Amino acid sequence: MIPLSKPDITEKEQKAVSEVLKTSSLSLGKNYLGFEKLMAKYAGVKYTVVVNSGTSGLHLIIKSLGIGKGDEVITTPFSFISSANCILYEGAKPVFADIKSDTFNINPELVEGLITPKTKAILAVDVFSQSADWDELKKIAKKHKLFLIEDSAEALGSTYKSKRCGSFGDASVFAFYPNKQITTGEGGVVLTNNKKIYELCRSMVNQGRKNKNGKWLEHIRLGYNYRLDEMSSALGVAQMKRIKEILKKRARVAELYNKKLENIKELEIPYIKPKNKLSWFVYVVKLMNSLSGRKRDEIIKKMAKKGIQCSNYLQVIHLQPFYKKEFLYKVGDFPIAEDISERTLALPFFNNLKEKEIDFIVKNLKEIIHSVK
Ligand SMILES: Cc1ncc(COP(=O)(O)O)c(C=O)c1O
Numbered sequence: 001m002i003p004l005s006k007p008d009i010t011e012k013e014q015k016a017v018s019e020v021l022k023t024s025s026l027s028l029g030k031n032y033l034g035f036e037k038l039m040a041k042y043a044g045v046k047y048t049v050v051v052n053s054g055t056s057g058l059h060l061i062i063k064s065l066g067i068g069k070g071d072e073v074i075t076t077p078f079s080f081i082s083s084a085n086c087i088l089y090e091g092a093k094p095v096f097a098d099i100k101s102d103t104f105n106i107n108p109e110l111v112e113g114l115i116t117p118k119t120k121a122i123l124a125v126d127v128f129s130q131s132a133d134w135d136e137l138k139k140i141a142k143k144h145k146l147f148l149i150e151d152s153a154e155a156l157g158s159t160y161k162s163k164r165c166g167s168f169g170d171a172s173v174f175a176f177y178p179n180k181q182i183t184t185g186e187g188g189v190v191l192t193n194n195k196k197i198y199e200l201c202r203s204m205v206n207q208g209r210k211n212k213n214g215k216w217l218e219h220i221r222l223g224y225n226y227r228l229d230e231m232s233s234a235l236g237v238a239q240m241k242r243i244k245e246i247l248k249k250r251a252r253v254a255e256l257y258n259k260k261l262e263n264i265k266e267l268e269i270p271y272i273k274p275k276n277k278l279s280w281f282v283y284v285v286k287l288m289n290s291l292s293g294r295k296r297d298e299i300i301k302k303m304a305k306k307g308i309q310c311s312n313y314l315q316v317i318h319l320q321p322f323y324k325k326e327f328l329y330k331v332g333d334f335p336i337a338e339d340i341s342e343r344t345l346a347l348p349f350f351n352n353l354k355e356k357e358i359d360f361i362v363k364n365l366k367e368i369i370h371s372v373k
Contacts, residue, residue, distance in 0.1 A: 054175025157279030
């Protein structure tokens with residue numbers, strides 16, 4: 001089987017993790033702090049707090065901004081579930097704005113019309129590592145005095161106008177699940193230039209302890225254990241040392257796909273907005289209208305029979321069973337996101353995917369598309 005994604009772990013990374021196991025410092029040690037420093041430098045932000053998942057990071061951000069019951073946060077329905085769930089964790093309400101059909105990102109033109117006195121923040125996602133329209137979103141946030149949250153879980157290394165994603169929100173996150181550009185197994189990081197947000201996240205990640213001169217069993221606020229252990233942090237440090245090489249490998253795979261797929265008239269290769277540079281989280285094509293929905297799913301099944309794992313990235317959040325039940329969303333509420341969600345197809349994508357494998361994937365995709373048409 002050619003998998004959809006595959007982590008790229010070298011001997012250096014294996015050694016870095018096993019070195020930690022020879023010490024007695026398995027938590028809150030030099031790797032955790034070192035990883036935080038590396039991430040701050042890379043994204044060009046002042047403060048970072050490493051956490052045990054992107055979801056934990058988003059939760060800490062919502063909480064540190066004081067968003068809670070009765071508040072609303074405007075966000076995208078075309079994302080992984082966490083970017084809306086983190087709003088629900090604190091009793092606030094996600095308010096969805098539909099997306100743009102080219103970048104799949106939240107449409108800033110629709111955001112302003114959704115602002116009410118209850119709106120506290122805009123949470124935009126750099127989906128599939130494509131930067132959101134940060135200039136537009138910043139203007140709206142400034143005008144209405146709203147916080148801007150950047151879910152950059154999928155966009156480590158991407159840029160918008162030559163500035164790194166993860167640096168555009170009042171607070172942002174990256175995530176390090178094994179399908180991401182770099183992995184720590186599970187893991188994530190909160191990034192911010194705001195000292196207050198940083199200090200709250202720093203305390204809450206560690207059970208609500210004082211950040212300085214606190215006693216281990218003294219807890220000054222409600223906190224969580226969202227810390228990342230030393231083994232995972234060491235893996236993160238070692239992966240970050242290779243980030244340039246990793247992104248180069250991903251760009252190579254994307255270029256090969258682009259070249260080999262560009263003449264297939266039944267699909268569109270990924271669109272890249274001018275001034276955006278992608279770090280290639282996934283490789284997702286958009287199928288023509290007549291291949292959407294059931295036909296797309298049939299293509300996925302037939303590809304699997306040939307030993308090629310594909311996926312229907314992403315299912316819209318508002319039509320997830322839990323959201324439909326809780327908020328009575330229905331088909332047609334966010335038509336562009338729904339249309340994109342029915343037509344997108346993620347192909348196997350990882351650093352060391354060979355050209356021979358790409359040829360095999362493309363050949364089968366062509367044949368299968370013709371067989372289901
Ligand atoms: C857009 C987005 N937000 C949040 C997350 C959550 O990250 P994690 O799985 O590390 O909790 C992901 C992970 O896939 C994601 O793609």
